[in-house]
Amino acid sequence: MSRDITQAFKEANKYVDLIEKNDADITREEREMVAKETVENFRNHVNKGFLEYRKSVTEKNSFAVTEWTGQGSILKDILGREYIDLLGGFGLYSYGIRHPKIVAAVKAQLDRSPQYSQEMLDPLRAKLAQVIGMITPGDIQYGFFANSGTEAVEGAMKLAKFYTGKKGFIAMLKGFHGKTLGSLSLMGKDVYRQPLLPLLEGVQHAPFGDAGAVERILKSSAAVGNEIAGIVAEPIQGEAGAIVPPDDFWPRLRELCDKYGVLLIADEVQTGFGRTGKIFGVDHWDVTPDIMCFGKALGGGVVPMSGFFSTPKIWEVMEPNPFMHTTTTGGNPIACAAALAAITVLQTEDLPDQAAKKGEYVKGRLGKLKEKYPGILEKVTGKGLLIGMEFVSDEIGYQLSAGLFARGVITSGTLTNAKCIRFEPALNIPMETLDKALGVMEEVFKEIKGE
């Protein structure tokens, strides 16, 4: 593209004006202009591949829907069409879109101080660390905040290496921890990993849920001198399609870590803060990890926010030089305001309990659909509102999500399991909305059956 600085300023101004406009004052022409430009700009400046992907997962003509606003569990496109959000931004929107209490805290903080000087002590970060220390199990009490889930995992890996002086990790097949190079080393799926090899040295993978396999790796690694710093796992695998491990898995990981002097790292980026029906995924098994990673819902679905937390004993290694791990924008005041407000919402709306009850309800309804329309849905997995629907084939999974999208219900596949569609709505999704979406789902089941 040729350089055109004058035009660039004009284009930027056009959209700043649009952003600042009252939504009711945006004309039909302007809306159509945005829809059209968005497709063009994706094609020419973001990634054409994304448009191809959209075409492949939607029925024709609906690939180019341009998202514009939303509230609670309803998303609206620029032309005013509404969608029920069953995807919840892959776990980002646990509190729903634009939760009023979280938005109000962020707006107020924006008017006070959106970032900090980097030199003085910032009160919101300190308070949030204390509050999360109080919510987390065991003696976990110190934390570091960043912006994305993958950064939280990277930080956790560095902490484990600093503390143990060892460099290896055991991660899980089909596990997902983010896509920067360190976290990617832990990825349990070849496509994302292979083109980038070699990644971090000393990472080995075990089948998720198989504590015996983890122990064999620990034993053989010890026997040949490949020392392991930590075991990293999701309490319930998200990207793999809401896979719940056997009940003895996490308690046995805890025992193995103690026995072999290895740190247990729970990646709660997707499971944390109520998603699975408990505050944290590990709470299902009363296990206290050595390090916990948070992200996604931590910023209340309003501001990007992540963090990793650990115990005083382990955190000591970060103290002699607190600049061994830093970030300029992580834990900024607006993100901390969002997270603090989100935690108050978690409590006042009793979101873990809502997730547990609605999760049971949804699983019951889906179980009935499975029986009533055989040959479509293979199984339903997950806990709370982290639910995976595994279909008999990729094709049927595609038909279902395309059929839902065409009827105004948003879901998505998973990155590490093609036959699986996830069901991850806001934890406070109103029952009527949930029922409406389930009704639409039944329509699509009927359609697939040719009824």
Ligand SMILES: *Cc1c(COP(=O)(O)O)cnc(C)c1O
């Ligand atoms: C989404 C996710 C990540 C990565 O978070 P990003 O913010 O996308 O970097 C890490 N771990 C788990 C379990 C996740 O679900």
